Amino acid sequence: MVDALDARIVKLYTLEPRTSILEASRQLGVARATLVSRLDKLQATGAIRSWAPSLQPMNFGYPVLAFCFLTIEQDKGHGAVVDALVDIPEIIDVHTVSGESDMLVKVAARSNSDLQRVLDAISATKVVVRSSTMLALDTHFEARTLPLFEASAE
Template sequence: MDTLDARIVALFTGDHKMSVLEASRALAVARATVQARLDKLQAAGAITGWGPQLDPEGIGYPVRAYCSLAIHQDAGHDGVAAALAGIPEVLELHTVSGEFDLLACVVARSNADLQRVLDAVLATGTVVRSSSSVVLNTPIASRMLPLVEAAAVPDEL
């Protein structure tokens, strides 16, 4: 990724509806250049999607928690992932090192509803125990643009 790639990503991050032609005009480069760069970033897996970004709070799920999960080892990570994928409130699941096996990000409609979600996780029969941390505030939300800018290699002259 070079600085032009970073500038293209920054434009589309700021305005998801921007056209390639608008981006080419804003960057003073050819439309084909912008399209080729976007295609290259998608092929490399740097750009993974173009859909709307949703906020769980905006659709009625204001409570977020991170749950460390110890699993039944005979179920395997794939079996646990398949079981937890059936719970819509499980937004992310990561295999981790340390005392626990997995880290799940879950959402709920309320603190009381969080208990229902946690009960559903345990009811899969794949989790031995869990420990949850409820998110109180999010001073830095999920972001990629600063990382893109830091990763950009200066353009060659």
């Protein structure tokens, strides 16, 4: 469970990720030890997964974003597909899903023809039977978890 202080801490570090512990404790009006203890707890529980930078592929040469729905070899299992896809750097996210497809994959590419190369690499894994791809025309927001985290503290 998270509380209002946890939500304030996460909001501060989401909006200003380079804030020092001293400055954050000052802004939040809490002792440094309290802040460090809360941050440690949030990391230990997995609420905060990473302090890594948030990368934007379109800003370093990958402006094409696509979502691929994969049908997989059922006797191979999802683990074999994940093991095969992890070596393709253009694959950003992989999810097992319900419905007509087995997996949903988010892919970044340099161009439409580069996307075709990535799709060919996915097919070459021999664990994907069929794929269906949709291009993202615009992204309005993504990885939007702060409002959800704040709501969980209520």
